[in-house]
Amino acid sequence: GAGVSQSPSNKVTEKGKDVELRCDPISGHTALYWYRQSLGQGLEFLIYFQGNSAPDKSGLPSDRFSAERTGGSVSTLTIQRTQQEDSAVYLCASISAGALFYEQYFGPGTRLTVT
Amino acid sequence: QKEVEQDPGPLSVPEGAIVSLNCTYSNSAFQYFMWYRQYSRKGPELLMYTYSSGNKEDGRFTAQVDKSSKYISLFIRDSQPSDSATYLCAAGGYQKVTFGTGTKLQVIP
Numbered sequence: 001g002a003g004v005s006q007s008p009s010n011k012v013t014e015k016g017k018d019v020e021l022r023c024d025p026i027s028g029h030t031a032l033y034w035y036r037q038s039l040g041q042g043l044e045f046l047i048y049f050q051g052n053s054a055p056d057k058s059g060l061p062s063d064r065f066s067a068e069r070t071g072g073s074v075s076t077l078t079i080q081r082t083q084q085e086d087s088a089v090y091l092c093a094s095i096s097a098g099a100l101f102y103e104q105y106f107g108p109g110t111r112l113t114v115t
Numbered sequence: 116q117k118e119v120e121q122d123p124g125p126l127s128v129p130e131g132a133i134v135s136l137n138c139t140y141s142n143s144a145f146q147y148f149m150w151y152r153q154y155s156r157k158g159p160e161l162l163m164y165t166y167s168s169g170n171k172e173d174g175r176f177t178a179q180v181d182k183s184s185k186y187i188s189l190f191i192r193d194s195q196p197s198d199s200a201t202y203l204c205a206a207g208g209y210q211k212v213t214f215g216t217g218t219k220l221q222v223i224p
Contacts, residue, residue, distance in 0.1 A: 004158070035214075040123070042216035043159070043203065056211065091158050101210045102149045106158025 002026065004094055004107035012113045013082055021077045021110045025094030032075050032095075033104060034067055038088035046090075049075060082114045118142045119187075121204050121215030130224050134191040138204035138215045141185065145206035145213070148180045150189045153201045153217065162202075163189070194222045 005024045013019050025032050034046040045059040049069045060066070064083075069075040079086055089111050093104035121138040128134055136150075147166055151159035163178040165171045171178045179188040187204050201217040 040216060042117075042121075043214035045211060045213070048210065093158070100147075100164075102147055102164055102205070102207055102212050103161060104212070106160065108156065108158055 004092060004105050006090075006092060006107040006110050008110060009108065010111045010113075012115060015084060015114055016081055018078065018080045019082055019112065021079075021090050021112070023075045023077070023092035023094075023107060025073065025075070025092070026096070026105055027073075028096060029094035029105070030072065030097045031101075032069060033093045034075070034077050035091045035093070036088045037091055037109070041088075043091065046077070079112075082112075084114050087112055087114045116141065117215075118145075118213045119204060119206055119215040121218055123216050123218060125219040125221060127221045127223060128194055130194060130196060130222055132194050132222075134189075134194050134198070134220060134222075136189040136191075136202050136204070136218050136220070138187040139185055140187065140206050140213075142206070142208075142213070143185075144208045147207050148178070148187050149205040149207070149212065150176075150178055150187075151203040151205060151214075153203060155200075159203055194220075196222050196224050198222050 007022045032049040035043045047057040064080045067077045089109040091109040093106045119140045149164045150162045152162045153159040168182040175192045177190040201219045203217040204215040205212045
């Protein structure tokens with residue numbers, strides 16, 4: 001079946017602009033995670049959704065970052081007033097109901113470059 | 116200091132070699148220990164997991180955890196060129212996975 005998809009695959013934006021990154025989880029998967037991966041930093045947790053609620057948003061680096069999930073499916077990560085340090089690969093992952101928290105299926109990521 | 120520390124490599128080995136990948140962690144609350152494999156331009160995929168201390172074997176792969184020393188290891192026997200990827204160790208306790216930075220492995224034919 002279809003895996004986790006993310007769009008766009010690449011995004012180049014100018015400093016100060018807002019960007020929206022989209023994640024389509026595997027159909028029926030109830031939990032969804034967002035991560036940021038940059039060179040030397042590894043995968044950094046950003047936010048976790050269970051259904052449409054976000055019980056843990058502790059990893060969002062600043063109030064410029066926000067995320068929402070609607071209909072228990074698609075999620076959007078929004079970065080306002082982008083900065084060069086926001087350049088990274090943004091990955092999302094989903095988990096099926098009843099699966100353990102580490103059984104995450106990752107999308108291919110969105111590569112964000114802020115110029 | 117990161118909660119999960121991993122040597123970024125790169126590590127280059129000849130085909131057929133035994134590969135040893137290692138991590139340390141600092142959070143005593145971690146109960147689950149995982150290894151993910153990430154090919155270039157792809158998302159990570161779960162390779163193996165272990166609960167608490169001990170060994171787990173799956174084909175050519177063996178995961179080992181020593182909670183007394185807070186050490187996580189992955190051994191790959193008879194390494195193949197298709198094993199060339201970045202390997203991320205990870206640990207967690209409840210709902211959240213903390214990842215190492217990843218070790219890039221190249222297996223040369």
